[in-house]
Amino acid sequence: MDINKQVGKHSIIGSSQGIQDVFNIVDKVATSDSTIMIFGESGTGKELIARALHQNSNRGNKPFIAVNCGAIPHELLESELFGYEKGAFTGASQTRIGRLELANGGTVFLDEIGDMPSALQVKLLRVLSENEIDRLGGNKPVKIDVRFITATHRNLEDAIKEGKFREDLYYRLNIIPIVIPPLRDRKSDIPLLVHHFLNKCNENQGQHPKTISSEAIELLTNYSWPGNIRELGNFIERMVVLSIGNNISSKDLPEKVLGDIPRENLPSNEEPQDELTPSKMLQNGLKNSFFIGLPEGGINLKAAVEEFERGLITEALGRTNWVKNKAAGLLELNRTTLVEKIKKMNLVR
Numbered sequence: 001m002d003i004n005k006q007v008g009k010h011s012i013i014g015s016s017q018g019i020q021d022v023f024n025i026v027d028k029v030a031t032s033d034s035t036i037m038i039f040g041e042s043g044t045g046k047e048l049i050a051r052a053l054h055q056n057s058n059r060g061n062k063p064f065i066a067v068n069c070g071a072i073p074h075e076l077l078e079s080e081l082f083g084y085e086k087g088a089f090t091g092a093s094q095t096r097i098g099r100l101e102l103a104n105g106g107t108v109f110l111d112e113i114g115d116m117p118s119a120l121q122v123k124l125l126r127v128l129s130e131n132e133i134d135r136l137g138g139n140k141p142v143k144i145d146v147r148f149i150t151a152t153h154r155n156l157e158d159a160i161k162e163g164k165f166r167e168d169l170y171y172r173l174n175i176i177p178i179v180i181p182p183l184r185d186r187k188s189d190i191p192l193l194v195h196h197f198l199n200k201c202n203e204n205q206g207q208h209p210k211t212i213s214s215e216a217i218e219l220l221t222n223y224s225w226p227g228n229i230r231e232l233g234n235f236i237e238r239m240v241v242l243s244i245g246n247n248i249s250s251k252d253l254p255e256k257v258l259g260d261i262p263r264e265n266l267p268s269n270e271e272p273q274d275e276l277t278p279s280k281m282l283q284n285g286l287k288n289s290f291f292i293g294l295p296e297g298g299i300n301l302k303a304a305v306e307e308f309e310r311g312l313i314t315e316a317l318g319r320t321n322w323v324k325n326k327a328a329g330l331l332e333l334n335r336t337t338l339v340e341k342i343k344k345m346n347l348v349r
Contacts, residue, residue, distance in 0.1 A: 012048050013196050014189040018181035022049065029176050030056035035128070037113075037173050038151040040180030043230030046151040047111060049180060053149060054107040062106030065099045070112035078120055084136035092137065100133050100144055107147045113173065114154035114165060121166045128172050148173065183225040183232065190221045191273075193229060197236035198248075210240050211272030212248040219250055223257045247272045310345050313338070317347070 014020070029036065030053050038046045047066060054064045072080055083098030100108055110116070116124070127133055128148065132141040150173050159165035183190065194217060202209040225231055243252040249270040251263065258266075312331065320326035328338040 012045060012052060013192050014186060015192065016181075016186035016188045018186045019189060022178060022180055025176075025178050026052050026056065029053070031058055032176070033147050034175045035148045035150070035173050036176045036178060038149065038178045038180065040151070040153065041182050041228055042153050043228030044180040044182060045229055046180060047109065049178060050107070050109040050111075050149045050151065054109075054147075057107070057147070059106045059147060063103050064107050064109065065103035066109040066111060067099050068111045070115035074117045074120075077117070078123070079136055081120070082123070082133050082135055085138045089137070095135075098133065098135065100127065100146060101135075101142060103146045104144045105146075107149060110148065110150045112152060112154075113150040114152040114156055114159055118164070118166070121169050125166065125169045125172065128169075183228045187221050190225075190232070191217050193232055194220055194236060195273075197233045198240065201237050201240040205240060208246055210243065210246050210248055212239075213250060213270035214273040215250040215267060215270045216248055216253060217273050219253055219257055219261075223259075309341070310347070313341060313345070314347065317342075 012019070012023075026049065036050075036053060038049055040046050050066070051064060054060060067081065069077060079096070079098065081098050081100050083096050083101055084092050086092055086095045123134075127144075130141070131145065132143045134141050156165050156170055156174075160167045160170060183193075194212060198210065198212060220232075227234075239248050239252060243249075247270070250258070250266045313327070316327040316330045317324075319330065324338055324342075325335055328335045331338065333341075
């Protein structure tokens, strides 16, 4: 069972069935050119999934262009997507290539597609049908070869009924749906994510590493996280900066996380929880509760072993500040063997 999927410098982390189902779909459809629509609440990692699809596709060495349709004013979105010719309108002093054309050969990710204005939806439908665009002010179409991945946190079927989203466009974009579960539905992933963000913050802060108590972990696991993974990551960074001492305890947590638990009832002495590194898992015989047992549906043993090997190599490189001779020594490998594995896994510092 993969516990994370590497996407550039980022990881999509999780061992829950919900996120494993997402990993499985990504593995199956990444090499396809079918359009994909990613559904999920804000902060669940929709763009990371889109990047994983791109990087594992045959277009992985071509551009990945992300456009947030909800963040760009409607009157500017058309020119951003399609570009314009010199003199197309007042202020168009030179030709500008649009983002769809910039993505030629690669992938375009249209986030918050539900916010796209109706007039532009018609033009996008033509792009999907003809594989060509018309720059503003242009007199001939431009052929493009682009894979489309879209995402939304809205219920587009309701938007169709309300006349806010075109039904024909919806069916052209939603050939393969991917639904990312909210964090409250994948609670077993929260401890893994907490340690991931804690390690990341410790590295960035450049101070004495902070730990977190098992009691605090339990409270964080039971919280609903309406902002999902984005909220959790920001929260851990805040705790690292503001908490007193080197161990984040339940008493450091705000009222919204404590819920109905009176602060005076919290334990005074809390032991930090051990970091869930691959080497400690190995020392413990893989008996950590998040990794124990064979799922009923089985696992891909080759992929599980490769992922575990990746984790050990990454940890060794981190401990030795990427000095490969030292990392190879920790792993009892020849340096050349380690270098080959680093290249094969596309590991970057």
